[in-house]
Amino acid sequence: MSPETSAQAGHAPAAERRPPSRRAQFADLLLIQLSNYRWSWRGMIVTGMAVPLVNMLALGLIGRPYGPEYLVHVLAGSIVVALLFQNQNNVAANFAYMRAMGTLDFFATLPVRRYLLILATVIAFFLLSVPSILVTLLAGVLVLGVPVQLHPLALLVLPLCAVPLAGIGALVGVFGRTPELVGSVTLLITIALLLLGPVVVPPSMLPDWVVHTGYASPASYAASAVRQVLFGPVTGRLWLDVGALAGLSCLTLWIAGRRVQWRER
Numbered sequence: 001m002s003p004e005t006s007a008q009a010g011h012a013p014a015a016e017r018r019p020p021s022r023r024a025q026f027a028d029l030l031l032i033q034l035s036n037y038r039w040s041w042r043g044m045i046v047t048g049m050a051v052p053l054v055n056m057l058a059l060g061l062i063g064r065p066y067g068p069e070y071l072v073h074v075l076a077g078s079i080v081v082a083l084l085f086q087n088q089n090n091v092a093a094n095f096a097y098m099r100a101m102g103t104l105d106f107f108a109t110l111p112v113r114r115y116l117l118i119l120a121t122v123i124a125f126f127l128l129s130v131p132s133i134l135v136t137l138l139a140g141v142l143v144l145g146v147p148v149q150l151h152p153l154a155l156l157v158l159p160l161c162a163v164p165l166a167g168i169g170a171l172v173g174v175f176g177r178t179p180e181l182v183g184s185v186t187l188l189i190t191i192a193l194l195l196l197g198p199v200v201v202p203p204s205m206l207p208d209w210v211v212h213t214g215y216a217s218p219a220s221y222a223a224s225a226v227r228q229v230l231f232g233p234v235t236g237r238l239w240l241d242v243g244a245l246a247g248l249s250c251l252t253l254w255i256a257g258r259r260v261q262w263r264e265r
Contacts, residue, residue, distance in 0.1 A: 019111030026116045033094070033124035040090055040128065047089070048132040052082040053139055059200060060144045068146070069202055075140035076227040077200030080161070080219050082136050084193060086129030087162045088169035089186045091121060095173025095256075096182035104260060115257050122166040122253070126159055133158065137230070149232035157229045157238075160245045161222035165193075167252025168218070174259045193219035218248045 019025070037044075056078035063070050098104045107117055140146050169186060176182035193199070197214015198206060200223070214220035225241040228234045 022113065022116060025112045026120055029112060029117050029120035030124055033121050034127065036090075036094060036124065037128060043090065044086065044128060044132065047085040048082055048129060049135050051085055052078040052132065052136045055081050055200065056136060056140055057143065060140070064144075066205075070205075071140075071144045071146050072227055072231045073198065073202050073223070074200055075137070075144060075146050076223050076231065077194070078136050078140065079133055079226050079230075080199055080223045081194065082132040083129060083162050083165055083222065084190045084219065086132050087122070087125050087166040088172075088190060089183075090125050090128070091166045091169035092173040092176070092182050092186045093169075093179065094121060094125070095170055096176050096179040099174065099176075100179055114260055115253075118170060118253060118257055118260070121170070122163055123159075125166060126162040129162065146231065148230060151229040151232065151234055153234065153238070154229040157225045157242065160242060160249070161218075161225055164218040164245055164248035164252055165222070167249055167256060170256035171252055171259070174256055193217050196220065197223075199223045218245060221245050221248075 020028070056074055059074045059077075060071055063074065095104075098107075108114075137148070141148055168189060172182055172185050172189065176185060196210065196217040197220030198211060199214070199217075199219050203211045221241040221244045225238060225245065228238045228241075
């Protein structure tokens with residue numbers, strides 16, 4: 001059938017077909033990634049909720065004599081733990097799975113943009129982590145008695161805290177050779193990020209070298225930002241935290257995007 005006949009029959013020639021808009025591409029990819037709830041819900045319960053809760057209860061109940069500042073650090077750090085397990089680890093596992101199963105090759109044949117796939121993956125797993133954050137926060141308020149002073153900037157800060165952590169997960173997922181190796185590496189990175197800097201305990205209880213190394217860890221900036229927007233007070237340090245998190249987000253996502261093999265259209 002000639003192009004003229006095809007056009008007369010109501011079918012646009014292939015040369016005139018346009019890919020979906022970027023908004024439509026992002027919406028479709030987000031829905032696809034949100035469907036990961038089907039396989040990740042068990043891990044969300046075990047690691048996304050149980051691990052932060054156990055961490056908070058163990059450190060909080062034992063450390064009550066240290067006072068309110070210590071309890072705020074424990075609760076904020078436990079929220080960062082939830083972000084680590086639900087974003088960094090799950091995003092890494094998702095990219096490793098897509099590489100192993102050829103899903104990335106399949107996406108590359110579709111009229112979708114590479115950066116939209118990465119962005120949709122990061123946002124989808126953040127949305128899946130929201131229940132874990134809320135459960136951890138509620139348990140901390142009820143069990144530890146930590147008062148919440150919710151700041152409007154929390155709507156910006158919490159997603160921003162998740163992005164660099166998810167970006168690290170994406171990096172590990174696209175660089176890792178096997179899903180098993182990716183799982184081991186992300187666990188080691190999670191432990192390292194929690195130990196470097198004042199994430200779950202105040203800096204006064206840590207050696208100086210640990211506090212200083214925390215400046216290279218996104219978890220330290222995330223914990224500081226969470227403490228300020230959820231428990232107060234908000235200080236000028238918040239803008240340092242936001243700037244560092246934004247910079248690390250751009251860096252990790254850019255490297256991950258460059259690593260993913262793709263044929264842009």
